[in-house]
Amino acid sequence: MAVERPVRLVLDASLLLDPVEGGGTGEVAPALRPGAEALLRRLRYSNLGVAICGPKEMPMNVSDFLEKTANVHSFGYTLLPAPSGHVLLDESMLEWSRSSSCFYATSRVDEDLFSALQSHKWRVIAVDNERGTEDSGVVNISKLEELLLTLATLIKKEIASSSVLMVGYAMKQSREQDFAKRGSFPLYPSKNGLIFVPLSFELPLASQLNEVDMILHKMTDEIVSIDPNCSISFPKGISFSAGMSEIIRFMEEYPDFCIIDPFKNISPLLDRLQIQEILVRLQELGTEGRPKLRAPHSLKVKNFHGSELQKQLAETNLSFPLIVKPQVACGVADAHNMALVFQVEEFSNLSVPLPAILQEYIDHGSKIFKFYVIGDKVFHAVKNSMPNASLLKSSSGDEPLTFNSLKTLPVATKEQLLQNRVQDNRSLDIDVVEKAAKCLKESLGLTIFGFDVVVQEGTGDHVIVDLNYLPSFKEVPDSEAMPAFWDAIRQSYESKKGKGQT
Template sequence: MKSASLQALNPNRAMAAMGRSVRVVLDSSVLLDPSGVTAEEEEVVVALRPGAEALLRRLRYSNLRVAICHPEGLPTNESGFLEKTAKLYSFGYMPLTSPSGSNLLNELMLEWSGTNFCFYVTSGVHEGLLSELQNHNWEVIAMGNEDVIKNSGVIHISMLQELLITLATSIKKEIGNSSAFVVGYVMKQSREEDFAKRGAFPIYPSKNDLIFVPLSFELPLASQLQEVDLVLHKITDEIINIDPNSSISFPKGISFSPGMSEIIRFVEEHCDFCVIDPFKNIYPLLDRIQIQEILIRLEGLSAEGRPKLRAPCFLKIESFCGSELQKQLAEAKLSFPLIVKPQVACGVADAHNMALIFKIEEFSNLSVPLPAILQEYIDHGSKIFKFYAIGDKIFHAIKNSMPNASHLKSSSGGKPLTFNSLKTLPVATKEQLLQNEVQDSKLLDINLVEEAAKLLKELLGLTIFGFDVVVQESSGDHVIVDLNYLPSFKEVPDNVAMPAFWDAIKQSYESRKQMTQT
């Protein structure tokens, strides 16, 4: 893949792409499903070819200027479908007229040629059009077409899934800037879309010269990994299974998707290859016991005249057996109410299934997976402080949270209160928030928590992470109740978050590269 995409670039084109728009024109031949589906009325049902929808979704937020075109004479149902598709993804739409004489490009394409870095993507190349495009400094990408003139300077790809990485490496080549890096990223689709909509993953370089491209598990990963400079990953999105009996000794007992497993093997075999962040640094965050042990190390930050910073009191249990459990609670000096959490912190379906328990009898028939941890429930005025460490920058936001225990107990009906902390977390009502009368600005010692964030960065060795802090009403203790890798940090405004995000990635990459070279 590398030799095809890079060597095909015209060596006589020296003008850099930076400071110019990058335009990508997609011919109908690469978007429409060539097989079609014939209905009973013998009408062809127009549809996108496999992989086209994902491509268009990613191009929409790529910071590239994209247009869809089609040749003159395309059936009305197909041209109408393409026009609607272009409008759906906020792309340009360009029906082409038949070329005649020496005018093979329309006026708009000629205009783009002088001020933009342009790609024309097709699965069938008209010889005259090809020559005219190249004469006007267009790069032509041909998909699955082996009949294109040899040595024509056309970039060949065999599948639509190759287009994004081909664009990324071609743009980097055109820039000719040694500070530009291609970042391959891996995460689940919903997370990718959330980041992409905020402008996090531009293919046209970010302000600090980062080019982002998704790694595709449909293509050979080894060749993709040779194209990118580093990999940004949310490895927990690719966990298939965790053996709870092995959870205390991560990474033992973790099964990953085949694609992620291949990336892990590649990184192990290429010790100088950069991933953000190293897999071993993330494993402790999969285990709530290990998280607790990390947080306990922060308690030394507390000093006279400052609030106490601490982890919540907790107990690991292997069984919900009443008699044995009563003894364990007494020894751990834990009292009700208690939050019951699975020991496995993320990566599996039930990792966020929890319960709030008000008395010992409520442990019977509890559905929270074992092994589990019992954690003190802290009355915190229904406010939670979400902190994000993005490189060297620290941000925080205040959010409404669970009500105090007395409110929850009165509404529990004498049963455990079960919830999923990602979906159905009980949140205080407006009336309960008014009753608490919490003054947010006076509640939190921000300097103390920022010191904790800096120490956590050293302890964890992570580039981007988040943690949640609650302030105990009775004591003013600052209690860190959650810790996670690569959060969405959606509460941070995009115009602040994205530059910090890009800077954090680039600084981490440069730092790790420097370490491997010394």
């Protein structure tokens, strides 16, 4: 499905340099124009051959700046020959044209250069040219932010086969970088024929969505606020950024458009109470002779008033220690602020947001098993986790132990890990958990999700303590994760289209 020839992209200096900061004149220190750094960062992991070029007569400080920029992003750097006769391209660019499909992106008009490029079968993309070009073979776009989508569209239409699909993705920058560094988002088609392009909320979304075949998103990255007093059921009680709101409106208007995954399928994972209800249903999967699979025992509370709380705990047979979690599971700043409480008096002035979920704390030998469901594949990894409750209590100083589960989770020391291995050698029953993974996939209707399992000391119960959408699955080796990731996306698209045709 992938293209047979490599794709080369050359970025002209005029495209990258900020004209306000000297525009490459050498009069002031050169700098990148707004948007150029994001472009370079994305191109670095695009699986294209990228180079930066400029005329040989550029001032030395500008040339040095561009060469350093190219090196930082692992790009090539080349200089165009000084105008003389008909020699307008350097030898490397001539060589690329013989072995690759080549694109040249620029913000300046040079008819002679364009003609020379086109004579060697280069495609020219002109960005933000005030006077434009009369050459009909040049692709003109108005903003730098349009370049990646334009390039992806050209690759799909002119170079790749008709079976290649374009995936528009939307997520926060840090998450995008984590995925991109692993090669997740190639602009050059993946082995199973996918091209990835970021959706820009700075451009009209309608025109972008008309070009892509599907949307991959992490909608929780675009949540502005969630009303904790509202039963979280998409979109009730949830406020999104303007860009994500526009995607939501688009999907309401075009419900047959492929999105990975539908918002309504993801919304239960925003609410720890709904997650609990989902996990409780898995307890029916128990098999004789196998470990018990279950959800942690838990209770929703709207306040931390002592007498009322004691009564609720007694009615649900919950005992200390308890881990206290906000009911809102993700998408807001304090969703991961938690506490471990050892006695009812410690609820006084507790800072965990309300409403909250009180959950039994499970001694689990400081090991947590992270499971990732990526399409039809199930992966898992073992990570160090929190120590047993007795060790945590001894260091708490009669105070609740507060932490952020993403940043300050109290992880067991080497000595505690060794002690746990001596005390309990129970292991994970992978078959039991993989069966649960398949049931979760079917019931949730999600393409990519993750969940965490701990094995309770003493009983050997397998307890699922967390469930989340589109995790990073960074513990899975790239050689296994990337093919599974691409296959999952393609299979989801084909399944969606197949259902729409029947």
